[in-house]
Amino acid sequence: xxLSRWAVGLWAAFALLAxxxxxxxxxxxxxxxxxxxxDRAGQVVFLAERFLGSVRDAETGQRGYLLTGEDRYLEPxxxxxxxxxxxxxxxxxxxxxxxxxxxxxxxxVLLRRKLDELGRTxxxxxxxxxxxxxxxxxxxxxxxxxxxxxxxxxxxxxDYARRLDATSAAAADQARLASLVALVASLxxxxxxxxxxxxxxxxxxxxRQGVERERDRFFEMSLDLLAxxxxxxxxxxxxxSWARTLGHDEESLAARPLTDFLHPxxxxxxxxxxxxxxxxxxxxxxxxxxxxxxxxxxxxxxSAAPAWPEAAAFAxxxxxxxxxxxxxxxxxxxxxxxxxxxxxxxxxxxxxxELDAFAYTVSHDLRxxxxxxxxxxxALIEDHGPALDxxxxxxxxxxxxxxxxxxxxxxxxxxxxxxxxxxxxxRPVSLDAVMERLLEELRGQGRGDADIxxxxxxxxxxxxxxxxxxxxxxxxxxxxxxxxxxxxxxxTVRSERRNGAVRLWVEDRxxxxxxxxxxxxxxxxERLHSASAYPGTGIGLAIVRKGAERMGGSCGVESAEGRxxxxxIELPGEG
Amino acid sequence: MxxxxxxxxxxxxxxxxxxxxxxxxxxxxxxxxxxxxxxxAVAYLGGSGPYADxxxxxxxxxxxxxxxxxxxxxxxxxxxxxGRPETRRLPVVVLTSSDDNSDIGRAYDLGAxxxxxxxxxxxxxxDMAHTLGLYWLRLNQAAx
Numbered sequence: 001x002x003l004s005r006w007a008v009g010l011w012a013a014f015a016l017l018a019x020x021x022x023x024x025x026x027x028x029x030x031x032x033x034x035x036x037x038x039d040r041a042g043q044v045v046f047l048a049e050r051f052l053g054s055v056r057d058a059e060t061g062q063r064g065y066l067l068t069g070e071d072r073y074l075e076p077x078x079x080x081x082x083x084x085x086x087x088x089x090x091x092x093x094x095x096x097x098x099x100x101x102x103x104x105x106x107x108x109v110l111l112r113r114k115l116d117e118l119g120r121t122x123x124x125x126x127x128x129x130x131x132x133x134x135x136x137x138x139x140x141x142x143x144x145x146x147x148x149x150x151x152x153x154x155x156x157x158x159d160y161a162r163r164l165d166a167t168s169a170a171a172a173d174q175a176r177l178a179s180l181v182a183l184v185a186s187l188x189x190x191x192x193x194x195x196x197x198x199x200x201x202x203x204x205x206x207x208r209q210g211v212e213r214e215r216d217r218f219f220e221m222s223l224d225l226l227a228x229x230x231x232x233x234x235x236x237x238x239x240x241s242w243a244r245t246l247g248h249d250e251e252s253l254a255a256r257p258l259t260d261f262l263h264p265x266x267x268x269x270x271x272x273x274x275x276x277x278x279x280x281x282x283x284x285x286x287x288x289x290x291x292x293x294x295x296x297x298x299x300x301x302x303s304a305a306p307a308w309p310e311a312a313a314f315a316x317x318x319x320x321x322x323x324x325x326x327x328x329x330x331x332x333x334x335x336x337x338x339x340x341x342x343x344x345x346x347x348x349x350x351x352x353x354e355l356d357a358f359a360y361t362v363s364h365d366l367r368x369x370x371x372x373x374x375x376x377x378x379a380l381i382e383d384h385g386p387a388l389d390x391x392x393x394x395x396x397x398x399x400x401x402x403x404x405x406x407x408x409x410x411x412x413x414x415x416x417x418x419x420x421x422x423x424x425x426x427r428p429v430s431l432d433a434v435m436e437r438l439l440e441e442l443r444g445q446g447r448g449d450a451d452i453x454x455x456x457x458x459x460x461x462x463x464x465x466x467x468x469x470x471x472x473x474x475x476x477x478x479x480x481x482x483x484x485x486x487x488x489x490x491x492t493v494r495s496e497r498r499n500g501a502v503r504l505w506v507e508d509r510x511x512x513x514x515x516x517x518x519x520x521x522x523x524x525x526e527r528l529h530s531a532s533a534y535p536g537t538g539i540g541l542a543i544v545r546k547g548a549e550r551m552g553g554s555c556g557v558e559s560a561e562g563r564x565x566x567x568x569i570e571l572p573g574e575g
Numbered sequence: 576m577x578x579x580x581x582x583x584x585x586x587x588x589x590x591x592x593x594x595x596x597x598x599x600x601x602x603x604x605x606x607x608x609x610x611x612x613x614x615x616a617v618a619y620l621g622g623s624g625p626y627a628d629x630x631x632x633x634x635x636x637x638x639x640x641x642x643x644x645x646x647x648x649x650x651x652x653x654x655x656x657x658g659r660p661e662t663r664r665l666p667v668v669v670l671t672s673s674d675d676n677s678d679i680g681r682a683y684d685l686g687a688x689x690x691x692x693x694x695x696x697x698x699x700x701x702d703m704a705h706t707l708g709l710y711w712l713r714l715n716q717a718a719x
Contacts, residue, residue, distance in 0.1 A: 367672055372589030375694035379596055 006199055013192030020185030027178040034171035040094055041164035047091040048153045048160070051107075054084035055114060055149060059142070062118045066125050066133055074122070084111065098163075107152055114145035225300070225317040228307065233257035233274070236311055245319045247293030263289035263297060273304070277313045280306045287320065299324050352420075359417040366410055374403035405535070412539035415470060416524065419546045424464045426551055428574040431458035431504055434469050435493060438476060450480050455494035459502045461571040467547045468571075471555075472504070474540035475567050479508035481534055482565070501553070502573040509564040518557055544569065578605040579636025584616040584652065585609070585670065586644050590693055594639065594670070597695045601704075608632060613647025616640070620656055620665075634661075637709065639691070641670045642678055650685060657686040666707055670695070 061077025064070075088111060092104045117136065124133035136142075219226055219239050226239040235242070235253050243249050246261070259267050266288030273286045282305040289297040304315040377399040385393060435454050442448060461468070479491040492507045513521060513528070520526050522545040527538040548555040548569050559565035581598070585591040591609055598607060610616050616638075619626040626632040638656075642649035649669065656662040669682045669690040679690055689703050 364672070368587055368590070371672070371694045372587075372593070375589065375593040378694075379593070382600075383596075 009199070010192075010196060013188070013195065016188050017185065017192065020181060020188055024178060024181045024185055027174060027181055031171055031174040031178055034167050034174055038164055038167035038171055040097065041160045041167060044091065044094050044098075044160040045157050045164065047087055047094065048157050051084065051087040051091055052150065052153050054080045054087055055111070055146070058084060058115070058118055059146065062122055065122055066130060066137065069125060069130070077118070077122070081115070084115075103152070103156055107149070107156075110145060110149045110152060114142065114149060117142040117145055225315075225319070227315045227317070228311045229258065229304070229313045229315055231312045233259060233312070245292070246290060246298060261290050263291070265289075273302070274313075277304050277306050280308075282306065297321075356417050356420055359413060364414070367407070370403050370406055370410070374400055374407070377403065409537045409539070412537045412543065416539055416543050416546060419467065419543065419550055424467060424547075424550045426462045426464050428460050429463045429465045429468055430460055431472075431495060431502070432456050434465070434472055437469065438473055441473070442476075447480070450489060450491070452476065452480075452491045452493065455492065458493070458495040458504060459497065460574040461502045461504075461553075462574045463551050463553075463571050464547075467551065471544045471547045471569060472506070474544055475506040475569070478536075478540060478567070479506055479510065479565070481536070482508070482510040482529075484511055497573060498570065500573050501570050503568050503570040505566055505568050507564065507566040512561045512563045512565055513557065513559040514561045515559075518559060521557070522555070580606045580608055580633045581637045581639065582616070582619060582635035583607055583609045583639045584611075584613070584644065584649065585639070585641045586611045587641070590641070590670070590695075593694045597700050601700050603700075605636075606633070608635065612645040613649070613652045616644075616652045617647060617655055620652075620662055621659075635665070638665060638667045639670055640667055640687075642682065643672070650681065653682065653685045653687060666709065668703060668707070 057076045058080035061074055061080065064073030065077070067073075088107065091107070095101070095104045121133045121136045121142070124136060222239050222241055224239075225241050225245060227235050227242065228237040230236040234255075234257050235250075238250050238253050240250075242253055246253075248261075253261075259270060262270055270286065270288050273283045276283050282303070284303040286302040286304075287299060288302075290300045292298050298319050299321045300317045301320045302315060302317045304313045306312070307314045377396045380388070380396050381393065381400070388396065432454075435456075435458065439448075439452065439454075442450060442452075476491060476493070480489045483489045490509045493505065494507075495502055495504045497503075517528055521528065522541045524542040525538040526542070527536065544555050544567075548571065551571055553569060553571035555567070555569045557565055557567045581603075583591060583594055585594065591611075595607060595609075598605075608619065610619055618624045619632060620635070620638075622629060622632070622634070640649045640652060644652070653667060653669075656665060656667070666688045667686070669679070669687045670693055671678055671682075671690055672693050682690060688707055691699055691703055
């Protein structure tokens with residue numbers, strides 16, 4: 001609505017200006033034609049005078065000649081002849097423009113008559129001397145012509161002088177009018193410019209007020225604490241959120257420098273930040289405690305930007321007390337949790353250690369009665385064998401065999417529990433030497449004929465030699481043991497380097513392991529076969545795994561049922 | 576010539592019985608004295624208390640010492656007797672229930688002369704006697 005009113009006003013101003021401009025233009029053009037007319041009149045008056053002068057010059061030249069008869073006196077006459085013709089032509093052109101053709105024709109007749117008289121007398125003087133010419137002169141014919149010319153020219157001059165006066169007066173009037181119109185037009189222009197400027201300004205003011213109102217609304221609504229801080233460190237303006245957060249009203253907030261509200265410990269850091277702002281540098285995330293009206297401390301996080309010269313700084317702050325409290329709570333919970341986890345871990349560690357010690361003691365103490373069982377059964381067979389009937393003897397032998405099985409079970413358990421319990425010291429160990437000793441041991445047990453192929457050299461690893469021997473021994477003895485009934489065992493031992501580690505492979509062509517069993521064969525007491533089919537304690541592979549883990553290595557198996565197994569141990573390489 | 580006495584320090588009756596059987600089977604006829612804990616071993620070796628009478632309880636020429644004993648462990652007994660001038664060179668054979676490497680190592684450190692793994696078998700006993708040069712132990716084959 002305002003816009004269209006605006007536009008109408010603006011267009012009206014334009015139209016008025018255009019009309020004034022047109023009037024001025026019209027006026028100026030008529031002034032110009034008046035000026036031209038006046039100019040022409042002036043020219044006519046001037047040319048009439050000059051024309052008369054030229055005629056007079058011609059007459060003067062004639063008189064001189066008539067009196068002296070000398071040709072040099074004819075010079076003015078001759079010059080005037082051309083000048084007079086020229087003047088008449090120019091005068092004629094002006095008169096014709098003003099429609100005075102009659103005057104022109106009259107003047108022409110009179111001039112011809114005068115020039116004729118002059119020409120004739122000069123001719124007569126030349127042929128007949130002065131006396132011949134004198135009668136013509138005395139006839140007053142020339143004087144008459146001259147008088148007629150003079151009269152006619154005087155009339156003309158009078159007439160044109162009048163015209164000149166009239167047109168000059170008209171031009172003066174028109175010039176005044178033009179000035180007036182110009183004045184009005186410029187006044188009009190000034191007025192419309194002023195009006196437009198005024199309107200523009202009013203709109204700008206309104207717009208600015210609108211923006212300010214919007215800004216104020218945001219200022220009022222803000223949950224964050226917004227403030228303008230003066231050079232004296234006081235809050236010049238603070239958003240209502242200050243009062244909501246701290247409980248101080250705006251007046252009491254503005255009454256004291258901001259530092260007065262801060263925790264004494266936080267004042268120096270704040271001053272430091274303030275110095276940076278004063279140096280023209282924005283600061284972000286300054287945190288300090290502000291005292292609320294109720295005396296409690298609120299954590300406030302700040303960002304401030306310098307705002308010279310209107311104020312010292314613009315500041316945006318946020319109450320982070322609750323966030324800090326939650327963080328504190330989370331930290332406390334975390335540390336509590338950590339402490340509890342540690343406590344539990346400690347308890348578990350104790351329990352595990354206790355269990356290990358228990359296993360060790362049990363295994364150890366179990367051996368004493370076992371030794372007795374085995375020893376006395378053997379003694380029975382050895383000392384009283386002949387006295388026993390075959391049945392009794394076979395029973396005694398079974399007691400010995402059972403005791404031996406239990407012995408190896410306990411030995412394995414002891415080995416396993418020692419692996420968990422003790423620190424295992426490692427050093428460079430030659431796999432070839434380990435294999436050599438193992439083969440020797442097998443020969444000692446009467447199993448030297450077993451088909452074991454070692455693809456040496458196997459290399460060096462970092463390990464504990466006792467544990468490593470036990471692990472390799474277990475793998476080889478498994479490879480020899482798990483073959484189809486009656487089939488010969490074929491074992492290949494080889495090694496490969498893998499990224500700084502050495503992997504020892506023990507491969508057999510035995511019964512193999514189904515894929516779904518492969519995951520659990522490394523667990524303690526995990527057995528896939530009855531003790532009568534394949535005797536064993538079920539701890540051998542558990543020892544292999546535990547040993548590999550304790551020495552920073554790993555182990556695994558690749559196998560398919562009926563297609564043999566390939567067990568591997570990977571340990572850190574050495575050299 | 577009176578054969579030197581062998582002192583067996585063993586708390587387990589079964590093990591003691593089996594050791595004695597091994598001695599018998601190996602044909603060793605030396606008198607064998609048997610005590611069942613560390614304190615008794617120390618008392619016997621020192622000739623104190625009930626063992627003051629050296630006729631009934633003669634000074635031994637060999638000690639078979641179990642490591643795990645009530646009251647005073649075999650290590651303590653070993654340490655004690657190695658610290659006394661009259662028993663400093665007495666041959667001591669440690670009886671061990673396992674191939675416990677650390678136990679055996681420690682026993683040697685304290686001055687044990689040899690060790691036997693239980694149950695003590697006849698041939699192991701002979702090997703031990705041979706190793707230690709105990710000619711007087713008179714194993715049956717040497718007696719002939």
